[in-house]
Amino acid sequence: MRRKLVVGNWKMNGSRTSNAVLLSEIVAGLAASGAASAVCVPAPYLAQCQAQLAGSPLGWGAQDVSAHASGAYTGEISAAMLQDFGCCYVVIGHSERRAYHGESDAQVAAKTVAALAAGITPIVCIGETLAQREAGQTDAVAAQQLGAVLAAISADDVAKLVLAYEPVWAIGTGKTATPQMAQDVHQVLRGQLAAKNAVAAAGVQILYGGSMKPENAKELMAMPDIDGGLIGGAALKAADFLAIIHAAD
Numbered sequence: 001m002r003r004k005l006v007v008g009n010w011k012m013n014g015s016r017t018s019n020a021v022l023l024s025e026i027v028a029g030l031a032a033s034g035a036a037s038a039v040c041v042p043a044p045y046l047a048q049c050q051a052q053l054a055g056s057p058l059g060w061g062a063q064d065v066s067a068h069a070s071g072a073y074t075g076e077i078s079a080a081m082l083q084d085f086g087c088c089y090v091v092i093g094h095s096e097r098r099a100y101h102g103e104s105d106a107q108v109a110a111k112t113v114a115a116l117a118a119g120i121t122p123i124v125c126i127g128e129t130l131a132q133r134e135a136g137q138t139d140a141v142a143a144q145q146l147g148a149v150l151a152a153i154s155a156d157d158v159a160k161l162v163l164a165y166e167p168v169w170a171i172g173t174g175k176t177a178t179p180q181m182a183q184d185v186h187q188v189l190r191g192q193l194a195a196k197n198a199v200a201a202a203g204v205q206i207l208y209g210g211s212m213k214p215e216n217a218k219e220l221m222a223m224p225d226i227d228g229g230l231i232g233g234a235a236l237k238a239a240d241f242l243a244i245i246h247a248a249d
Helices: 016-028 043-053 079-084 095-100 105-117 130-134 138-152 156-160 179-196 217-221 238-247
Strands: 005-009 036-040 058-062 089-092 121-126 162-165 205-208 228-231
Touching (some): 036 089, 043 058, 105 121, 105 138, 121 138, 162 179, 179 205, 228 238
Parallel strands (some): 058 089, 121 162, 205 228
């Protein structure tokens, strides 16, 4: 039985003062939850998370990582640097990175390899635009994006992945894929993982990342291949984030 995982993606939000309050409220409300949980925060706040969350049940991570180990890459953050701040997770290939920064499937794969080499769990994001869905290309897009990652890693490393299906058309729009729509894509992704490593695929957590909210979290996570959520806006409100975590219990 896969343990549910709920990860908050703060995107480019936060301040030292507001973060301290939010993290304290989340940790205080985590008692007795059977789900794993974490927050992925802007890089300047990783030290704050390390200091405030050490020893707590709430994990933390980053929102991006460089494919390079070190060198003349101004503005980049290496996996070793994330290690220094105790990161458990890093979000890789988020739709906003793909759309606004032109990240290719090959770059996403290279970043995944870098995270794995550092012992950090990559949360690899996969998803289609509205135009692609309406053109019937959802499965093909998912297969292409995940296929690039699987081609770059070993069969043994499949077990170290977390995937997040984020239909681009449902992020920040208020629209949400129905539980069955999401399940259908999650099932395709698990099948693709199984073609690389059948045993490991059964244990990989596949999160839903398309506007999961307290109102729909339980129904979504009741589906057999939806193992939690990658949460955007709702992760910035302790009550909402906790409600989603407890919906996973």
